Every structure is written in C-alpha cells, then in structure tokens.
Amino acid sequence: MQICQVNFLPHFSGAALSNVVLRTAGPSIAAAPKVCLLHTSNQKSMPYKMPEHGGKVRLGFIPEEWLQMFYGKTGVTGPYMFGFGLVMYLINKEIYIFGPETVHATVAIGLLVYTIKKFGPSIAAYADRQREADLVQAYSSKNAELANLAEAIEGEKKEQWRLEGRSHLFDAKRENIQMQLELEYRERLQQVANSVKGRLDYQVDVESLRRRMEQQNMVQWIEENVLKSITPQQETAILDKCLTDLKGLAKA
Amino acid sequence: MATRRVGAKVIDWAAFAERVPPNQRSQFNALKTKADALKAKLAAVPEKPPAINWDAYKKTVPVAGLVDKFQKEFEALKVPQPKDTASVTVEGQEKDMDNKVSKFVVESNNRIKQYQDKIAALNNMVPFEDMTLEEYFEMYPNSKPNKEKYPWWPHFPVWEL
Numbered sequence: 394m395q396i397c398q399v400n401f402l403p404h405f406s407g408a409a410l411s412n413v414v415l416r417t418a419g420p421s422i423a424a425a426p427k428v429c430l431l432h433t434s435n436q437k438s439m440p441y442k443m444p445e446h447g448g449k450v451r452l453g454f455i456p457e458e459w460l461q462m463f464y465g466k467t468g469v470t471g472p473y474m475f476g477f478g479l480v481m482y483l484i485n486k487e488i489y490i491f492g493p494e495t496v497h498a499t500v501a502i503g504l505l506v507y508t509i510k511k512f513g514p515s516i517a518a519y520a521d522r523q524r525e526a527d528l529v530q531a532y533s534s535k536n537a538e539l540a541n542l543a544e545a546i547e548g549e550k551k552e553q554w555r556l557e558g559r560s561h562l563f564d565a566k567r568e569n570i571q572m573q574l575e576l577e578y579r580e581r582l583q584q585v586a587n588s589v590k591g592r593l594d595y596q597v598d599v600e601s602l603r604r605r606m607e608q609q610n611m612v613q614w615i616e617e618n619v620l621k622s623i624t625p626q627q628e629t630a631i632l633d634k635c636l637t638d639l640k641g642l643a644k645a
Numbered sequence: 646m647a648t649r650r651v652g653a654k655v656i657d658w659a660a661f662a663e664r665v666p667p668n669q670r671s672q673f674n675a676l677k678t679k680a681d682a683l684k685a686k687l688a689a690v691p692e693k694p695p696a697i698n699w700d701a702y703k704k705t706v707p708v709a710g711l712v713d714k715f716q717k718e719f720e721a722l723k724v725p726q727p728k729d730t731a732s733v734t735v736e737g738q739e740k741d742m743d744n745k746v747s748k749f750v751v752e753s754n755n756r757i758k759q760y761q762d763k764i765a766a767l768n769n770m771v772p773f774e775d776m777t778l779e780e781y782f783e784m785y786p787n788s789k790p791n792k793e794k795y796p797w798w799p800h801f802p803v804w805e806l
Contacts, residue, residue: 531773531781539767542760549753549760556746558664563739565656565680570731572683577727579690586694589719593697596706 453506656680 449457463471483489658677665673697719703712771780782789790800 528773535767535773539764542764542767546757546760549757552666553750553753555664555666556749558661559739559742559746561656561661561664562676563735563742565661565676566735566738567732568656569676569680569683570729570735572680572687573731574727574729576683576687576690578724579687579692581724581727583690583694585719585722585724586697589715590697593702593706593712593715596708596711597702600705600707 451457451460460472463475467474484491662673662677697716699712699716706712770784773781776784792800795801
C-alpha cells in the first residue's frame with residue numbers, strides 16, 4: 394500500500410497534524426491525506442495495523458523530517474543553527490525568562506528522562522511478553538476452533554457414509570425373512586414326509602406284531618398239546634429210565 | 646427353489662459392521678446372531694426330506710393298495726409356501742429410512758457448508774496482530790466485557806468460572 398509510505402513534507406503544519414492524527418484513531422489514518430502522514434513505519438496492512446515503531450528522531454524528540462526539511466536550503470548544520478538561534482532569541486528578548494521554575498523544570502525533565510531510560514525497556518519487554526502471550530492464546534483458540542470445525546465436517550461426512558450403508562441392513566433383514574420362510578417350508582416338507590412315513594411304519598409294525606403274536610400263540614398251543622399228549626404210563630417209564638441212568642452214572 | 650430364495654444377495658457382514666455407528670453396535674450384534682442362528686438352523690434342516698422307500702413298504706405293508714394310495718397322494722400333495730408378511734414392513738421401513746436419510750443429507754450438507762464458511766472466515770480473517778480491540782470483540786462477542794450487566798470490574802461473572 395502506498396498510503397503508508399512516508400513522504401517528505403516541506404511544511405511544518407503537516408507534521409503537527411500528523412501527530413494528532415496518529416494519536417487519535419486507527420481508521421482515520423486511511424482517510425487522512427497522504428502528505429499529512431508522519432512518523433509512520435512502513436506497514437503493509439494499513440489501515441488495520443497501527444505503527445509498531447515510531448519514526449526516526451534526533452536527540453530523542455526532534456523528528457528526523459524536521460531536520461530533513463532544513464537540509465535542502467541550509468545544509469546539515471542549518472537545523473542546529475536554527476535551534477540554537479531560536480533559543481538565544483527567546484532568552485535575549487526575554488520571551489523565556491529564567492526563574493525557579495526553570496530549575497524545577499530541569500530537575501523534573503531530568504528525572505523523567507532517567508526514569509524512562511531506567512525502567513522503560515523492562516516495561517516495554519513486559520508489555521511485549523504480555524502481547525505475545527495474548528497472541529499465542531488467541532491463535533491456539535483459533536486453531537482449536539479450526540480443528541473442531543474440521544472434525545465436525547469429518548463427522549458429518551462419516552455419518553452420511555454410514556447412512557449410505559443402510560442397504561446392508563435391509564438386505565440382511567430381507568435375507569433373514571427369506572431364511573425364515575425357507576426354514577418354515579422345509580419344516581413343512583419334513584413334517585409331511587415324517588407323518589406319511591409314520592403311518593406306513595405303523596402299518597409295518599402292526600403287521601410284524603401280528604406275526605409275532607401268531608407265532609407265540611402257535612408255540613404255546615403246540616407246547617400245551619404236547620404236554621397233554623403225555624400219559625402217566627409214559628411218565629413213569631421216563632422216570633424209571635432216568636433212575637437207571639442215574640444209577641449207571643453213580644456206579645461209574 | 647431353495648437356492649433361488651435364500652442367498653440371492655450375499656451380505657458382506659464385514660462391510661456392514663464397518664458402517665454401524667458405535668451406539669447401535671448392540672443392535673447390530675443382535676441382528677447378526679439372529680442371522681447366524683437362522684443360517685445354522687437352515688443348514689441343519691435338509692433341503693428335501695429323505696425319500697420314502699415305497700418299494701420296501703409295498704413288500705412289508707399287508708394292506709393291499711394302501712402304499713400305492715399313499716404314494717399317489719404324497720406325490721400329488723403340494724406343500725404350500727409360507728406366506729411372507731414381514732417383507733411389507735421391511736419395505737415400509739426402507740422407504741421411511743430413505744426419506745429420513747435424504748432429509749438428513751440435505752441438513753448435513755448445509756451444516757458442512759456452514760462449517761466450511763466458518764473455516765474460510767477464520768482463515769481469511771485479519772491476523773490478531775493487526776486487529777483492533779473492537780474487531781476482536783466483534784469476532785468473539787463473549788469476550789466483550791458487559792459493563793451494563795456487570796458494573797464492577799472485571800465485568801464478567803467470575804463466580805461462574
């Protein structure tokens with residue numbers, strides 16, 4: 394931005410005006426005429442950024458631009474001669490009168506300068522540290538916010554991706570239904586076959602039972618008839634035969 | 646008949662499990678156990694019942710013509726397919742889900758857009774070094790001291806910290 398370039402100012406009032414402008418507010422700097430800008434460091438992001446460093450000064454308080462103003466017309470000693478002459482003039486014409494206040498002012502200014510020189514740097518360092526800490530905190534919170542947002546986007550996308558997989562769920566449900574239907578069908582087939590088979594088996598069992606009973610009855614009937622057919626005569630003959638056999642065995 | 650119905654679509658359980666949200670994991674597991682149990686049961690039941698040996702029965706069963714009658718009727722018997730009443734419900738659920746999902750996707754995309762806008766705003770903002778206090782308060786309104794509500798320093802509810 395060209396706005397922040399320091400221009401050489403050939404007149405005095407501009408410098409005073411620029412001081413006022415710089416002290417009052419940020420945005421007004423942009424509105425101020427270029428020629429009025431003094432004591433501005435070379436900044437890139439005006440009007441957002443306020444000058445961090447003051448302009449160049451001589452003896453701690455005389456702006457460099459004032460001296461530059463003299464150089465073109467009077468040479469390098471001109472400003473000093475002017476300053477010295479001005480002071481001399483003021484004293485000579487008794488515009489400035491020496492008095493006890495002069496001593497007071499000298500001591501006060503001296504103390505002021507001493508204090509600034511002594512404590513200024515440490516206070517400035519403290520302020521800088523504070524500012525750094527604030528910046529670090531601000532940036533860390535900003536980064537956390539960015540990370541949160543990125544995570545939120547990621548989460549939304551993941552949720553959408555998950556929902557895209559719902560076909561799996563419904564496929565599984567349908568498959569389950571089909572499996573249950575198939576199972577039911579197979580069980581029905583099984584049941585029909587089993588009941589038919591059971592009835593046939595019953596017939597077979599009935600038949601085999603009938604045969605077994607017939608057999609048993611037959612055996613019983615034969616037994617009974619055989620026993621009935623044995624006469625007492627035959628029985629005694631058999632007993633005698635048995636006794637003779639036993640005797641023969643005892644002898645031997 | 647059986648192969649046509651079951652397994653028409655092979656379910657990729659691994660891919661399915663990947664997409665299940667963590668809070669619905671137990672429901673998913675229940676579904677999976679159910680499916681597995683059904684599958685095992687289905688595998689245990691043969692597709693066709695063991696064939697009846699009609700010839701052997703013909704020899705053993707004494708009642709004349711009974712086996713033939715049975716065979717004829719058994720072969721003529723058509724076992725009815727069980728009626729499918731659950732598919733309609735699932736179909737309805739799917740349609741319902743489709744509606745909800747399409748609504749959710751629109752909302753979700755809106756939210757993503759909001760987040761992206763916020764990210765862009767954060768990335769394009771004036772760096773904190775160059776910011777004025779007013780701009781900072783504009784960005785983070787909560788950090789602005791509310792002097793009307795809390796007239797005493799430090800102008801925020803310390804007791805709520």
